[in-house]
Amino acid sequence: MMKWKIGNVEIDNQVVLAPMAGICDSPFRTIAKSMGCGLVSTEMVSDRGIIYDNTRTQEMLQMTEYERPISQQIFGSTPETMKKASAYICEHMKPDIIDINMGCPVRKVAIKGHAGSALLKDPDKAYKIVCEVVDTVPIPVTVKIRSGWDEINALEMAKLIEDAGASAITVHPRTKEQSYCVDADWSIIRDVKNEVSIPVIGNGDIRTCYDAKKMLDETSCDAIMIGRAALGNPWLIKQCVEYLDKGTEPQKPTKEERLGMIKKHSELLFERKPEKVAISKMRLHTAYYLKGLYKSGEIKPKIFKTTTKEELFDLVEDYIKILNY
Ligand SMILES: Cc1cc2nc3c(=O)[nH]c(=O)nc-3n(C[C@H](O)[C@H](O)[C@H](O)COP(=O)(O)O)c2cc1C
The missing domain is CATH 3.20.20.70 (Aldolase class I)
Structure with a gap:
């Protein structure tokens, strides 16, 4: 190091x-x-x-x-x-x-x-x-x-x-x-x-x-x-x-790791920010976490309509089931 x-x-x-x-x-x-x-x-x-x-x-x-x-x-x-x-x-x-x-x-x-x-x-x-x-x-x-x-x-x-x-x-x-x-x-x-x-x-x-x-x-x-x-x-x-x-070669995160990161990021936002700010920031970050993945363009508008973190997690959990890696 x-x-x-x-x-x-x-x-x-x-x-x-x-x-x-x-x-x-x-x-x-x-x-x-x-x-x-x-x-x-x-x-x-x-x-x-x-x-x-x-x-x-x-x-x-x-x-x-x-x-x-x-x-x-x-x-x-x-x-x-x-x-x-x-x-x-x-x-x-x-x-x-x-x-x-x-x-x-x-x-x-x-x-x-x-x-x-x-x-x-x-x-x-x-x-x-x-x-x-x-x-x-x-x-x-x-x-x-x-x-x-x-x-x-x-x-x-x-x-x-x-x-x-x-x-x-x-x-x-x-x-x-x-x-x-x-x-x-x-x-x-x-x-x-x-x-x-x-x-x-x-x-x-x-x-x-x-x-x-x-x-x-x-x-x-x-x-x-x-x-x-x-x-x-x-x-x-x-x-x-x-x-x-x-010189370690990079590993792509698994879909479970991706979901885990979205949840961890949300928890931190909801812990440290007012609720309205937290959900608005989390919608943006979730879109970034899923960017470029299979059919993620289709779920993006739905992400931006969510109003609670539970709604957001349900949506992401359903979506990652269709990913086959
Ligand atoms: C959304 C966004 C916000 C940024 N805000 C700042 C900032 O507050 N202060 C700053 O010095 N640079 C800011 N930048 C510039 C970045 O720090 C960086 O210099 C620039 O994005 C180039 O690096 P990159 O090619 O790795 O993105 C911002 C860039 C982006 C994309």
Whole structure:
């Protein structure tokens, strides 16, 4: 197992769960952790939501001991508000790492809010924000970037982020303008790794354990981060951990394991979220858990009509009987 560190935080392996808004809540992170994930990231939360004590933001900030080490991501556009938000989080939530979002392309965040990927257009402000947060909190600060806004400036940004005192950097090598339309350009991860001496986490288009190994080999990054491919497929995390550690070939989950995971995920959601939120999230996750399976397209509309977890389980139990593996 390749252990590594972000600042003084020890991480058991090189597999990191990506921050994903609406997805990486405490139940999802718990599932990722149970698959052996080395480091889990939260969904992004707004600095202002934290400062103004927004109820939904407070709910999003909940975390458990089991999830450690955990990286809490925040986004914002001024050094002052990011300072206040990071101080609050450290005092009240005590994550292991604070991650600053400099990649979000969503209109509300980047265009209206001048935060997320918009900071890539304003290196001076980005630098000040990182300095301020680093000076404020007693834990390591990391930054997640895209490769640029419309033009690539990942190397310049990475150097500046390191100079500002960040302890690691995550690179998702697509510009804001590219959104998800082109393949992630892993050569940018390699270039950033050559440019800085802090750890670099590579991200983008890892769909199999072989991709994970390929990214590590091609870029020499310190760890790999998995986003979309973990949706409905947390087994990928375990497959990456075991393949990187021992070269173990991946095993497809059985249908019983799939059903068990859906139930476990539901229990966690219903335990930790208000009922309405839990069922709505679980409908989405169930659709992901069944995506690509035989005739799963036919059951999807029915999933989205369920109103209780019992109804959802009955539907899935009936469906998996028709699967012959
Ligand atoms: C639904 C969804 C939500 C996301 N939310 C965030 C977020 O809150 N913060 C962030 O830095 N990136 C966010 N991302 C981007 C991912 O962290 C990751 O950089 C991107 O999906 C590329 O990795 P992948 O190819 O493994 O999915 C999100 C992506 C998705 C699909």
